[in-house]
Amino acid sequence: MPLKSLEYFESLVKQDDSIPLFETALAIAQDVYPQLDLEACELEIDTLALKLQQRLPADASHIQKLRTLNHFFFKEMAFAGNVNNYYDPDNSYLHRVLATRRGIPISLAIVYMELGLQIGLSMKGVSFPGHFLMKLTVQSGDIVLDPMDGASLSREELEERLEPYLEQQDYGDELPLGAYLRAAHPREILARMLRNLKAIFLDAQRWQRVLDVQERLVILLPxxxxxxxxxxxxxxxxxxxxxxxxxxxxxxxxxxxxxxxxxxxxxxxxxxxxxxx
Incomplete structure (x- = not known):
């Protein structure tokens, strides 16, 4: 992997309080797509955000913005989970997610949250066990969304999703649901994304790809x-x-x-x- 690519990644993740999530996640694809035009991809997401912004009244509430974003993302743009080829590494490369409109929960969430950010929605990633989620805090509480389809998840649905994980871990004292719904730091989100790729490449014994991922993980988590x-x-x-x-x-x-x-x-x-x- 070109050293320049790693140096760029290192510069992006240096400061805990200023990691640009979308830009940094996008840069991960340089391992496999060294000629990737990062600026063109950022322009693409900016153009989508502008198109979305133009549909919103100046006084749009958070709920209005969320509904508009959901319809735009899942209905008009037809983003969805790549359920037929879930373990394709391209599902973790954001430029491919933008091109194919297919991804896995974490990559779809990063694109969705970037669009949300640009229209004034402070969406947060949630590193929920087994399935990455998103949340938006409004006056009435937290709205938790599934990045695969934009569905709003109730407390009962979240507890049901958590149950198999708790059984697997054999916890004596279960943590409250809220502990699993805390906002994930960009560094955590990037680590989860990279570890997804690591698992795929380890399974296929693609050692050069494993090394590429590990170089980034060592930088990200020194x-x-x-x-x-x-x-x-x-x-x-x-x-x-x-x-x-x-x-x-x-x-x-x-x-x-x-x-x-x-x-x-x-x-x-x-x-x-x-x-x-």
Whole structure:
């Protein structure tokens, strides 16, 4: 991957309080589409937002804006979940989502929230278990939306969606529903997006793609040593022994008692031999 692409990504995520979510998520696609014209994509979303804005009266309420946005996004523009090819990596690349009008919850939400932002709606992403959601806070409370179809979800529906997750996790004391509906920080949203891609590429054993994703995750989450471990494993599978050693030894130095430490320790002698150490 060109270094310039990673440097640009790093510049976007440097400051916690000013990460431009749409622009940064869009840049992730440069791993696979290095010639991607980011400015053209941003112009496209700006043009859609202007078209939407022109339909709204100057005194439009948040509810009016939300209804107009929902109709525009899901009815007119026909954005929807790519249910027939859910695990296609293109579902996570925003320029492809814009072109095909198909995506997964998190990518659809990022496009939807950017349009909302440009018409004065402070939409927030919700990193709900298993299915990314959106919410808008109005005077009467929070409106929680499904990015796949724009449906407003009731408390009962949300609890029903949460139940299988709680059973899987085997929690003794369940957290209140509100704990799962907090607004996600842009850094969290980007990490979830990248980890979705990582899971797809790991499953297909596409190690160069895994490495591309890991480079971004290490930049995005510099304090998450497990992401550096995973980058080291990608390096090892691509036969970059020195780079793999640097990452895996850093992980083991910080997590000598980790559950996977013995297995990783067994890999080190071969990597050292291959690197000439």
């Amino acid at each position: 304090d998450e040593i497990t992401e550096r471990r995973d980058r080291g494993l990608a390096y090892a599978n691509l036969a970059y022994p020195q780079e793999a050693l640097d990452d895996l030894e850093a992980y083991l130095n910080l997590r000598p008692d980790a559950e996977d430490a013995p297995e990783l320790e067994r890999r080190l002698p071969r990597l050292r031999a291959d690197s000439g150490r």
